[in-house]
Amino acid sequence: MFRRKGFGEDKKSGEMEFGKILVPVFGSEIDEEAIRLACRLAKKNKSKIYVVSVITVKRALPLDAEIEPEIQKAEDILDRMERVAEEQDYEVETVLLQAREVGPSLIDEAMERGVDLILMGVKYKRRFGQFSLGSTVLYVLKNAPCRVILYQQYAS
């Protein structure tokens, strides 16, 4: 039996190694837990962590439109994530993107930076009475060029 070695897989040992980890953040409390988990995973191999916040720009505006409150909000989120990482004794690189849609921009960023893992915090939410992952998570799961870990907060 042959098994295809994937992204982030050590070819000798077969163990998973994540050299570069991308963590999308959206401003909810689950982001902090996702960053803590990413730091723990990264410490073993001294991996690089990219924390990405995406500002979605409505189609009625040019993509390079600077909407100050949105930028400030995203900067605050990234600053907070940096502090969380510092508490974990780790350093992360923060990335602020402007895009039309969150999902495609995350995938594009992951491909451009050649990440081995996307670690997403998932908030427990219900839509029309049903548990829902949301469109961004589904898009990432469907199109990711690497492994994806979903980290969901305790639902109760």
Next chain:
Amino acid sequence: MTSGWHIKPGDKVFRPRRIRRYHLRRVLGVAAVFSAGYGNVGSSIYYALGIVSLAAMGATPLALGIAGILFVFTALTYAEGTAMFPEAGGSASFARHGFNDFVSFLAGWALMLSYVVTISISAFTIPPYLGYFWAPLKESPIVGTSAAIVIILFLMTMNIIGIRETSVINIVAAIMDIATQVSLVIIGFILLFNPSVLFQHIIGYWPTAGNLVMGIALASIAYTGIETTSQMAEETRKPEKNVPRALGLMIVAVLTIFAGISIVSLLAVSPEQLASEWARDPVAGIAANIPVAIIASIFKPLIGILAGTILLIATNAGLIGISRLAFSLGQYNLMPSVLSRVHPKFKTPYFSIIIFTVIAIAILIPGFFASNVFGGIGALYAFGSLLAFMFSHAAIISLRVRKPELPRPFKLGGNIRIKGRELPITALLGLLSTFIVWIIISIMQPFSSWVGFIWVAAGLVIYCLYRQKRRMPLLSVSKSVAK
């Protein structure tokens, strides 16, 4: 941490502020840019065919063909300009780099007129196509114009709220549009081709020289909408390669399909009927006259729904285009900042959306009282678009003279050398021909040219007052306020 140094409690860490606070994530490819462009340019045939036939009659295919040559020149100019400056603004952006703020404002203001009329004319054409399902939409000017206004108001609301629209919608719409148009042409040729009928419709309804010239001038509106590709450039991955490719594809698709549809229309109906009964929904006229009942019964509702959808997308594209343009001009201190005001909750430029919606509706008001306003709106559309195209050609030529060292990822071939500068022949011909056509429209369509010149004069007053208030010179070159 990869280094040996670790942050300890109490340490103060200085993190340099992100120099470029954010970077743009461009994800669109050739297919998405082509689809958006074709969605806009390709939608023009649903009304342009009727408008052109009002003047060119039997020479409608010839008028569209000659105007098609102008389209090729313009598309090539946009390919060079957009590859150099992949940013929102189109001709206004080229003019800012090639000349100064004043010329950039004039180009942007002309483009705004073009976008406003796109909204009006596309919305005005939707009800006649839907007339298959409910006749008053086509037959009653009051019902038709009211429906058009309701459509514009609906889209205004959607854009203020900020609906999510993916590029997949554009791709699906473009595929459906091209598939239906191509199948209509093929079926039309198979079922309707009769050389004697075609000959009779062309020769029997050959226009006077003046009307033919007017027809060629009006046919230029069939090819407007090329600005969309320029607007999309800022969202396109590798725009220096992908935008010229998309424009090349668009030239081939538009010229082929428009030639086919214009010839089939003359096989299906006489130019007299095309210019009267089917003036506002000419493609529906072709479907209605397919001789095989079962095929006609499929195509009549299909054309109604498809044309309605495509024109709705084109109306929306006009509204999106003008609000983006107003914001972009505001960023360069060319327009009052009130037009760049973003809604605190919806994050959309609600003020500019409302203002330009009101203007687009005002253009439609005469539609309540007279059914022959269609040609006038078309001429106004040509007035604004051609003016913007003229500035684009002039800016590309000016850039070749003033900034020959700038990198040009897509450089037009076929240049003539004057005083050591390479000038593209297509841009020179494009400038000359659009200028001539614009002069013809201005002379032969007094109502439209008056409205157009009033628009330009109003813009100049706004620009001068605004620059005076900001204590800025009229002719300087501004950097973006935001950058």
